[in-house]
Amino acid sequence: MESSDEESVHRRRVHLRPFTLRSPAPVTLHLLPCEVPVSRPAPVGRFFTPAIRQGPYGLEASFRGRSLRGEEVAVPPGLVGYVMTEEQGEVSVGKQDFSEGSEEDHEVMESPETLERDFDRFIGATASFSSFTLWGLETIPGPDSKVRGALTWPSLAAAIHAQVPED
Template sequence: MESSEEAAVEKCRIHLRPGTLRDAPPATLHLLPCEVLVNRPTPVQCFFTPAIRQGPDGLEVSFRGRRLRGEEVVVPPSLVGYVMEEKGEVLVGKDPSVGSSNDDEPEQQELVEPPEALERDFDRFFGATGSFSRFTLWGLETIPGPDARVRGALAWPRLAAAIHAQVPED
Protein backbone atom coordinates (compact mmCIF):
# COMPACT_ATOMS: atom_id res chain seq x y z
CA MET A 1 0.00 0.00 0.00
CA GLU A 2 1.39 3.41 -0.96
CA SER A 3 1.58 6.24 1.54
CA SER A 4 0.18 9.63 0.60
CA GLU A 5 3.73 10.92 0.06
CA GLU A 6 4.58 8.09 -2.32
CA ALA A 7 1.37 8.62 -4.28
CA ALA A 8 2.29 12.28 -4.81
CA VAL A 9 5.70 11.45 -6.30
CA GLU A 10 5.68 11.91 -10.05
CA LYS A 11 7.36 9.08 -11.91
CA CYS A 12 9.92 10.20 -14.44
CA ARG A 13 13.28 9.40 -15.99
CA ILE A 14 16.16 11.77 -15.33
CA HIS A 15 18.71 12.35 -18.09
CA LEU A 16 22.00 14.06 -17.20
CA ARG A 17 23.95 15.97 -19.84
CA PRO A 18 27.54 14.83 -18.98
CA GLY A 19 29.17 17.50 -21.14
CA THR A 20 27.83 20.16 -18.78
CA LEU A 21 29.82 18.64 -15.89
CA ARG A 22 33.14 19.35 -17.61
CA ASP A 23 32.21 22.95 -18.40
CA ALA A 24 30.60 23.87 -15.06
CA PRO A 25 32.23 27.04 -13.70
CA PRO A 26 32.98 27.37 -9.97
CA ALA A 27 29.98 28.66 -7.98
CA THR A 28 29.68 30.35 -4.59
CA LEU A 29 26.87 28.76 -2.59
CA HIS A 30 24.96 29.68 0.55
CA LEU A 31 22.49 27.25 2.13
CA LEU A 32 19.94 29.46 3.90
CA PRO A 33 17.39 28.45 6.55
CA CYS A 34 14.41 29.47 4.46
CA GLU A 35 12.13 28.24 1.73
CA VAL A 36 11.62 30.02 -1.59
CA LEU A 37 8.15 29.30 -2.93
CA VAL A 38 9.10 29.83 -6.56
CA ASN A 39 9.87 27.21 -9.17
CA ARG A 40 11.47 29.34 -11.85
CA PRO A 41 14.66 31.33 -12.34
CA THR A 42 14.88 34.03 -9.67
CA PRO A 43 17.42 36.85 -9.24
CA VAL A 44 18.51 35.70 -5.76
CA GLN A 45 21.71 37.74 -6.00
CA CYS A 46 19.55 40.90 -5.86
CA PHE A 47 18.21 39.90 -2.45
CA PHE A 48 21.15 38.17 -0.78
CA THR A 49 24.50 39.86 -1.22
CA PRO A 50 26.08 38.89 2.09
CA ALA A 51 28.41 41.17 3.99
CA ILE A 52 29.89 38.28 5.93
CA ARG A 53 31.76 39.12 9.10
CA GLN A 54 33.75 36.88 11.42
CA GLY A 55 32.01 36.74 14.81
CA PRO A 56 33.38 35.26 18.04
CA ASP A 57 31.78 31.86 17.30
CA GLY A 58 31.85 31.77 13.50
CA LEU A 59 30.48 33.61 10.49
CA GLU A 60 27.66 36.15 10.87
CA VAL A 61 25.42 37.94 8.40
CA SER A 62 22.01 39.64 8.36
CA PHE A 63 19.21 38.61 6.03
CA ARG A 64 15.99 40.64 5.96
CA GLY A 65 16.78 41.97 9.43
CA ARG A 66 17.44 38.53 10.95
CA ARG A 67 20.82 37.43 12.21
CA LEU A 68 22.23 34.33 10.57
CA ARG A 69 25.22 32.42 11.87
CA GLY A 70 27.13 29.98 9.76
CA GLU A 71 30.21 28.08 8.83
CA GLU A 72 32.02 26.86 5.76
CA VAL A 73 31.31 23.23 4.89
CA VAL A 74 33.82 21.38 2.73
CA VAL A 75 32.56 18.68 0.37
CA PRO A 76 34.44 15.41 1.00
CA PRO A 77 37.60 15.23 -1.15
CA SER A 78 36.37 12.32 -3.26
CA LEU A 79 33.20 14.23 -4.27
CA VAL A 80 32.31 17.31 -6.31
CA GLY A 81 29.09 19.26 -5.94
CA TYR A 82 27.15 20.53 -8.95
CA VAL A 83 24.42 23.11 -9.31
CA MET A 84 21.90 21.49 -11.64
CA GLU A 85 19.24 23.10 -13.82
CA GLU A 86 16.47 21.47 -15.77
CA LYS A 87 16.98 21.95 -19.50
CA GLY A 88 14.18 22.09 -22.03
CA GLU A 89 14.57 19.49 -24.77
CA VAL A 90 12.96 18.77 -28.11
CA LEU A 91 11.81 15.19 -28.51
CA VAL A 92 12.90 14.50 -32.08
CA GLY A 93 10.61 12.20 -34.02
CA LYS A 94 7.72 12.48 -31.60
CA ASP A 95 4.47 14.44 -31.69
CA PRO A 96 5.22 17.91 -33.19
CA SER A 97 3.31 19.59 -30.38
CA VAL A 98 5.84 18.27 -27.83
CA GLY A 99 8.43 20.95 -28.51
CA SER A 100 9.27 23.59 -31.01
CA SER A 101 12.30 24.02 -33.20
CA ASN A 102 12.06 27.78 -32.76
CA ASP A 103 15.55 29.33 -32.75
CA ASP A 104 14.35 31.96 -30.24
CA GLU A 105 14.50 29.35 -27.46
CA PRO A 106 18.21 28.57 -26.85
CA GLU A 107 17.48 25.98 -24.13
CA GLN A 108 15.87 23.64 -26.68
CA GLN A 109 18.34 20.99 -27.85
CA GLU A 110 18.13 18.02 -30.17
CA LEU A 111 18.47 14.69 -28.41
CA VAL A 112 20.98 12.01 -29.28
CA GLU A 113 18.96 9.20 -27.65
CA PRO A 114 16.67 7.21 -29.94
CA PRO A 115 13.37 9.14 -30.05
CA GLU A 116 11.26 6.00 -29.53
CA ALA A 117 12.80 5.60 -26.07
CA LEU A 118 11.55 9.00 -24.91
CA GLU A 119 8.08 9.84 -23.69
CA ARG A 120 6.39 13.20 -23.30
CA ASP A 121 6.00 14.34 -19.67
CA PHE A 122 8.06 11.36 -18.48
CA ASP A 123 11.64 12.30 -19.36
CA ARG A 124 13.40 15.21 -17.66
CA PHE A 125 16.81 16.59 -18.68
CA PHE A 126 19.36 18.26 -16.40
CA GLY A 127 22.68 19.99 -16.92
CA ALA A 128 25.23 21.50 -14.56
CA THR A 129 25.42 25.30 -14.35
CA GLY A 130 28.10 25.41 -11.66
CA SER A 131 30.41 23.29 -9.51
CA PHE A 132 31.55 23.62 -5.93
CA SER A 133 33.83 22.01 -3.36
CA ARG A 134 32.61 24.10 -0.40
CA PHE A 135 29.58 26.13 0.60
CA THR A 136 28.41 28.27 3.51
CA LEU A 137 25.78 26.67 5.75
CA TRP A 138 23.65 29.24 7.59
CA GLY A 139 21.43 28.83 10.64
CA LEU A 140 18.91 31.21 12.18
CA GLU A 141 20.53 32.76 15.27
CA THR A 142 22.76 29.68 15.83
CA ILE A 143 25.36 27.81 13.83
CA PRO A 144 23.87 24.60 12.40
CA GLY A 145 25.16 21.73 14.49
CA PRO A 146 26.42 18.30 13.56
CA ASP A 147 22.79 17.11 13.32
CA ALA A 148 22.11 19.30 10.26
CA ARG A 149 20.61 17.22 7.43
CA VAL A 150 23.21 18.43 4.96
CA ARG A 151 25.96 16.91 7.11
CA GLY A 152 24.15 13.57 6.99
CA ALA A 153 23.91 13.84 3.22
CA LEU A 154 27.65 14.50 2.95
CA ALA A 155 28.43 11.57 5.25
CA TRP A 156 26.21 9.17 3.30
CA PRO A 157 28.70 8.23 0.52
CA ARG A 158 31.33 7.26 3.11
CA LEU A 159 28.73 5.24 5.05
CA ALA A 160 27.50 3.54 1.86
CA ALA A 161 31.08 2.59 0.94
CA ALA A 162 31.61 1.10 4.39
CA ILE A 163 28.37 -0.88 4.23
CA HIS A 164 29.19 -2.33 0.81
CA ALA A 165 32.88 -2.97 1.48
CA GLN A 166 34.21 -6.51 1.45
CA VAL A 167 34.17 -7.97 4.97
CA PRO A 168 37.36 -9.87 5.85
CA GLU A 169 36.83 -13.46 6.85
CA ASP A 170 38.18 -13.95 10.36
Protein backbone atom coordinates in the same frame (compact mmCIF):
# COMPACT_ATOMS: atom_id res chain seq x y z
CA MET B 1 7.21 -2.52 -8.10
CA GLU B 2 3.51 -1.97 -8.59
CA SER B 3 2.26 -1.77 -12.15
CA SER B 4 0.75 1.69 -11.71
CA ASP B 5 4.06 3.03 -10.54
CA GLU B 6 5.88 1.41 -13.43
CA GLU B 7 3.48 3.07 -15.77
CA SER B 8 4.16 6.53 -14.40
CA VAL B 9 7.89 5.91 -14.58
CA HIS B 10 7.52 4.99 -18.23
CA ARG B 11 5.40 8.00 -18.90
CA ARG B 12 8.08 10.49 -17.93
CA ARG B 13 11.76 10.04 -17.37
CA VAL B 14 14.32 12.54 -16.16
CA HIS B 15 17.61 12.42 -18.01
CA LEU B 16 20.89 13.88 -16.95
CA ARG B 17 22.95 15.57 -19.66
CA PRO B 18 26.34 13.95 -19.10
CA PHE B 19 28.35 16.51 -21.06
CA THR B 20 27.22 19.29 -18.74
CA LEU B 21 29.17 17.63 -15.95
CA ARG B 22 32.50 18.07 -17.69
CA SER B 23 33.51 21.61 -16.80
CA PRO B 24 30.79 23.71 -15.20
CA ALA B 25 32.00 26.97 -13.70
CA PRO B 26 32.48 27.05 -9.92
CA VAL B 27 29.92 29.08 -7.96
CA THR B 28 29.46 30.46 -4.47
CA LEU B 29 26.47 28.94 -2.69
CA HIS B 30 24.61 29.75 0.50
CA LEU B 31 22.27 27.30 2.14
CA LEU B 32 19.80 29.21 4.32
CA PRO B 33 17.69 27.81 7.16
CA CYS B 34 14.53 28.92 5.41
CA GLU B 35 12.61 28.31 2.27
CA VAL B 36 11.43 30.82 -0.30
CA PRO B 37 8.86 28.75 -2.18
CA VAL B 38 9.59 30.24 -5.57
CA SER B 39 12.43 29.81 -8.02
CA ARG B 40 13.70 33.09 -9.35
CA PRO B 41 16.92 35.02 -9.61
CA ALA B 42 17.92 36.86 -6.45
CA PRO B 43 20.45 39.69 -6.13
CA VAL B 44 22.64 37.73 -3.69
CA GLY B 45 25.75 39.68 -4.65
CA ARG B 46 24.10 43.02 -3.99
CA PHE B 47 22.07 42.28 -0.86
CA PHE B 48 23.53 39.30 0.95
CA THR B 49 27.24 38.85 0.28
CA PRO B 50 28.34 42.43 1.08
CA ALA B 51 26.67 42.19 4.51
CA ILE B 52 28.52 39.06 5.65
CA ARG B 53 30.82 39.72 8.60
CA GLN B 54 33.38 37.56 10.30
CA GLY B 55 32.22 37.46 13.92
CA PRO B 56 33.89 35.91 16.94
CA TYR B 57 31.87 32.71 16.53
CA GLY B 58 31.79 32.37 12.75
CA LEU B 59 30.21 34.21 9.85
CA GLU B 60 27.40 36.65 10.54
CA ALA B 61 24.65 37.86 8.25
CA SER B 62 20.94 38.45 8.30
CA PHE B 63 18.04 37.63 6.04
CA ARG B 64 14.65 39.32 6.25
CA GLY B 65 15.62 40.83 9.58
CA ARG B 66 16.61 37.54 11.16
CA SER B 67 20.07 36.80 12.39
CA LEU B 68 22.12 34.09 10.68
CA ARG B 69 25.36 32.40 11.71
CA GLY B 70 27.29 30.50 9.10
CA GLU B 71 30.26 28.32 8.34
CA GLU B 72 31.98 26.94 5.27
CA VAL B 73 31.20 23.31 4.53
CA ALA B 74 33.41 21.37 2.12
CA VAL B 75 32.03 18.70 -0.19
CA PRO B 76 33.59 15.44 1.07
CA PRO B 77 36.69 14.14 -0.72
CA GLY B 78 35.95 12.08 -3.82
CA LEU B 79 32.70 13.96 -4.46
CA VAL B 80 31.85 17.07 -6.41
CA GLY B 81 28.88 19.37 -6.08
CA TYR B 82 26.75 20.38 -9.05
CA VAL B 83 23.99 22.94 -9.42
CA MET B 84 21.42 21.21 -11.58
CA THR B 85 18.75 22.96 -13.61
CA GLU B 86 16.04 21.60 -15.81
CA GLU B 87 16.05 22.49 -19.47
CA GLN B 88 13.18 24.84 -20.17
CA GLY B 89 10.78 25.04 -23.05
CA GLU B 90 10.25 22.60 -25.86
CA VAL B 91 13.24 20.36 -25.81
CA SER B 92 13.23 17.93 -28.62
CA VAL B 93 15.54 15.02 -28.76
CA GLY B 94 18.45 15.21 -31.14
CA LYS B 95 18.60 19.01 -31.35
CA GLN B 96 21.11 21.50 -29.97
CA ASP B 97 21.60 19.93 -26.59
CA PHE B 98 22.56 16.66 -28.13
CA SER B 99 25.08 18.08 -30.53
CA GLU B 100 27.71 17.63 -27.86
CA GLY B 101 26.67 14.08 -27.13
CA SER B 102 28.80 11.16 -28.21
CA GLU B 103 28.25 8.93 -31.22
CA GLU B 104 27.00 6.23 -28.93
CA ASP B 105 24.17 8.47 -27.74
CA HIS B 106 22.92 8.90 -31.28
CA GLU B 107 22.91 5.20 -31.82
CA VAL B 108 20.86 4.68 -28.71
CA MET B 109 18.38 7.30 -29.88
CA GLU B 110 17.89 5.80 -33.25
CA SER B 111 16.95 2.42 -31.86
CA PRO B 112 13.19 1.79 -31.60
CA GLU B 113 13.44 1.30 -27.82
CA THR B 114 14.95 4.77 -27.43
CA LEU B 115 15.75 5.77 -23.89
CA GLU B 116 15.01 9.46 -24.38
CA ARG B 117 11.64 10.54 -25.71
CA ASP B 118 10.68 14.08 -26.68
CA PHE B 119 8.27 14.35 -23.75
CA ASP B 120 10.93 13.41 -21.21
CA ARG B 121 12.61 15.94 -19.01
CA PHE B 122 16.27 16.82 -19.07
CA ILE B 123 18.51 18.26 -16.43
CA GLY B 124 22.07 19.41 -16.62
CA ALA B 125 24.73 20.98 -14.44
CA THR B 126 25.04 24.73 -14.75
CA ALA B 127 27.69 25.17 -12.10
CA SER B 128 29.87 23.22 -9.73
CA PHE B 129 31.04 23.70 -6.16
CA SER B 130 33.54 22.17 -3.79
CA SER B 131 32.22 24.00 -0.73
CA PHE B 132 29.27 26.12 0.32
CA THR B 133 28.26 28.34 3.20
CA LEU B 134 25.83 26.69 5.56
CA TRP B 135 23.73 29.13 7.59
CA GLY B 136 21.80 28.50 10.77
CA LEU B 137 19.15 30.69 12.36
CA GLU B 138 20.97 32.60 15.12
CA THR B 139 23.42 29.76 15.76
CA ILE B 140 26.13 28.07 13.72
CA PRO B 141 24.77 24.77 12.36
CA GLY B 142 27.86 22.97 13.67
CA PRO B 143 29.01 19.36 13.36
CA ASP B 144 25.65 17.94 14.45
CA SER B 145 23.70 19.73 11.71
CA LYS B 146 21.58 17.67 9.35
CA VAL B 147 23.50 18.80 6.28
CA ARG B 148 26.83 17.76 7.78
CA GLY B 149 25.27 14.47 8.79
CA ALA B 150 24.04 13.98 5.24
CA LEU B 151 27.49 14.62 3.84
CA THR B 152 28.95 11.79 5.95
CA TRP B 153 26.43 9.44 4.35
CA PRO B 154 28.38 8.59 1.12
CA SER B 155 31.40 7.32 3.05
CA LEU B 156 29.16 5.54 5.54
CA ALA B 157 27.18 3.95 2.72
CA ALA B 158 30.37 2.81 1.01
CA ALA B 159 31.57 1.30 4.27
CA ILE B 160 28.39 -0.63 5.03
CA HIS B 161 28.07 -1.94 1.48
CA ALA B 162 31.72 -2.97 1.16
CA GLN B 163 32.58 -6.64 0.88
CA VAL B 164 33.51 -8.08 4.22
CA PRO B 165 36.44 -10.46 3.76
CA GLU B 166 35.67 -13.91 5.09
CA ASP B 167 38.03 -15.21 7.67
